[in-house]
Amino acid sequence: MSQNPNPAESACNAGAAQAAVASQPGDAPSAATAAAPLLEVRDLRAGYGRAQVLDGLDFAAPKGGVATIIGPNGAGKSTTLNALVGAIPSRGGIVFDGQDIGRASLEERVMLGIALVPERRELFGTMTVEDNLLLGGWRQMRRKFPKWRERIDEVYARFPRLKERRAQLAGTLSGGERQMLAVGRALMSAPRLLMLDEPSLGLAPLVTREIFTIIEGLRATGVTILLVEQNARAALAVADHGYVLETGQFALHGPAAELANDPRVIDTYLGTGHGSVAPPAPAPAPRPPLAGLATAPA
Numbered sequence: 001m002s003q004n005p006n007p008a009e010s011a012c013n014a015g016a017a018q019a020a021v022a023s024q025p026g027d028a029p030s031a032a033t034a035a036a037p038l039l040e041v042r043d044l045r046a047g048y049g050r051a052q053v054l055d056g057l058d059f060a061a062p063k064g065g066v067a068t069i070i071g072p073n074g075a076g077k078s079t080t081l082n083a084l085v086g087a088i089p090s091r092g093g094i095v096f097d098g099q100d101i102g103r104a105s106l107e108e109r110v111m112l113g114i115a116l117v118p119e120r121r122e123l124f125g126t127m128t129v130e131d132n133l134l135l136g137g138w139r140q141m142r143r144k145f146p147k148w149r150e151r152i153d154e155v156y157a158r159f160p161r162l163k164e165r166r167a168q169l170a171g172t173l174s175g176g177e178r179q180m181l182a183v184g185r186a187l188m189s190a191p192r193l194l195m196l197d198e199p200s201l202g203l204a205p206l207v208t209r210e211i212f213t214i215i216e217g218l219r220a221t222g223v224t225i226l227l228v229e230q231n232a233r234a235a236l237a238v239a240d241h242g243y244v245l246e247t248g249q250f251a252l253h254g255p256a257a258e259l260a261n262d263p264r265v266i267d268t269y270l271g272t273g274h275g276s277v278a279p280p281a282p283a284p285a286p287r288p289p290l291a292g293l294a295t296a297p298a
């Protein structure tokens, strides 16, 4: 298990996102996008050094829902979350609850209520469960929540197993418990947008189901969730809206239930197929309507 000595990075766990929109003026909003967006992203571009990974993503996250980004390895899913939380620089528009946060620092975004549970969970393995939670309430959080210890009790109420193991070293937890701790640490900042990067990674099917039950429980509290997952079936089952990201662009998006029944998604991500849902030679296309599936503009 990797450890992250950067308290700012450690603090930005957890998250959620919502319906990518790619709409045209006059499009009727779908049920999943009818809520006012908590997060609106326009033409998001980001990468590492000179290598651009995200090639102009448009999406929105309606308040209180679950959106998921699925796609193959290397498509840019983690990069999207890293750009949204401010861990890497990006271009384009990022509006959170009506406020342009494109130039806000990572710490400012965490303070506003954006949190990321990173793919590798990044716990401090030689520290106890409780100390890992306390690190989630690092100094900004302590300013935001003077009674930040009460936050821990709230996390324990949601995850009794963490309370039972409060004095146990994080490095000795099971995979599922580590994921719970990573989510619990993110919740210490009382996020409004919780971003989860591959929460089922490396977990057995039974534990994966437990993690998705936790996600449903979090959603019931009103937090908006942006879920990045390779387990497309489980992700689409819990989400309102889904996005298929391929090589830095959305190849498809739409209501999650429709995506789960789309033959292209079934063949590529839910069945035995591999590769891409995008046509071999995608032609530029107008932006799709909000309701129903759509092929993203080339």
Ligand SMILES: Nc1ncnc2c1ncn2[C@@H]1O[C@H](COP(=O)(O)OP(=O)(O)OP(=O)(O)O)[C@@H](O)[C@H]1O
Pocket: 048, 051, 053, 071, 072, 073, 074, 075, 076, 077, 078, 079, 080, 119, 230
């Ligand atoms: N720190 C980095 N420096 C340079 N390139 C990176 C870095 N992180 C990711 N990349 C590259 O960016 C591209 C997108 O990676 P990213 O991790 O966002 O994909 P992903 O869709 O999350 O994949 P996976 O499902 O395997 O986690 C890949 O080509 C990857 O090699």
